[in-house]
């Protein structure tokens with residue numbers, strides 16, 4: 577049973593709302609962390625501006641156990657994938673929504689070399705990779721010349737339903753403020769933080785790509801990576817797989833499909849581009865045999881960093897200012913696990929894994945304060 581303690585105290589004429597943790601941002605990170613803290617019996621107040629171009633609102637929702645052209649296992653995939661599946665299923669039950677689909681990725685080889693490499697990897701890692709399946713059944717849907725490999729299990733997570741459902745839960749409990757957090761109004765003392773009429777033991781920034789302008793964590797090695805995707809309608813395309821050939825076609829809400837994504841970390845300007853739209857259209861025109869229509873074009877900055885590991889924990893000097901961020905392109909699998917670690921650190925004093933503990937950047941964080 578969770579309980580929410582949002583207490584009101586009167587000091588002189590002023591009414592202060594007191595909570596245990598103030599969280600900035602209700603994307604994937606803020607949602608999962610607030611849930612873990614509530615489950616541990618803490619009170620939270622989440623402030624979120626509802627931006628529609630937040631990374632979590634644009635993501636394809638995919639958990640792929642292998643990564644890159646060489647199809648190596650993603651970092652910690654043996655732990656992260658089952659934990660993510662369990663967590664999102666549990667959240668789905670709490671929200672009365674189906675959030676998780678266990679699925680497979682059909683990898684359409686773009687070249688003969690890609691097919692050879694895949695088959696070599698099948699002999700090394702049969703847990704997630706398997707060889708050609710009945711290819712003929714896909715000839716009416718796709719144009720392909722070099723065969724299909726299967727990556728399985730993979731997960732497709734309905735992030736839209738999760739974020740909306742969790743937002744409603746927070747609203748029901750008076751634990752969400754819909755507004756832009758103005759960082760210059762935050763007062764941090766050694767024992768507490770104060771934001772307008774809210775007092776809390778700490779503040780935890782889960783504000784995605786905005787965090788790089790934050791005075792406590794802006795100095796971290798951020799490396800924003802802009803991603804774009806198209807939302808398309810393809811009547812007749814089966815919805816029980818994810819299709820991949822460089823781009824991925826992922827079943828999306830309302831019978832639509834998500835097609836993405838690009839990576840632009842060299843000059844990641846916010847917003848959609850004609851270049852992506854035209855290049856994706858050209859590839860779909862060749863690959864897909866079925867007629868399709870483009871319904872939307874979306875983009876966001878992934879909050880990524882150079883060492884590709886999240887930033888988790890409290891500032892090593894300013895100990896009541898925390899961060900849960902830097903998930904890059906793997907947030908859906910990583911965030912549930914590390915939200916649990918962060919909450920257990922906060923409530924039980926457990927250690928955060930050193931590879932993700934933001935204290936690994938202590939020197940940089942010290943320097944940026946001076």
Ligand SMILES: Cc1cc2nc3c(=O)[nH]c(=O)nc-3n(C[C@H](O)[C@H](O)[C@H](O)COP(=O)(O)OP(=O)(O)OC[C@H]3O[C@@H](n4cnc5c(N)ncnc54)[C@H](O)[C@@H]3O)c2cc1C
Nearest residue numbers: 601603604605625631632635636638757784803906907908
């Ligand atoms: C095109 C694309 C495809 C992707 N596909 C996948 C995928 O298939 N699988 C995967 O694992 N990952 C994917 N990702 C990455 C994934 O989206 C991120 O890892 C993850 O969603 C980051 O979550 P977050 O909570 O850190 O940030 P965000 O989602 O950006 O959330 C931050 C929140 O903070 C709020 N906020 C920011 N500043 C303020 C402020 N001052 N005041 C109030 N609120 C504020 C924002 O509105 C937002 O709600 C993809 C990303 C993109 C762009």
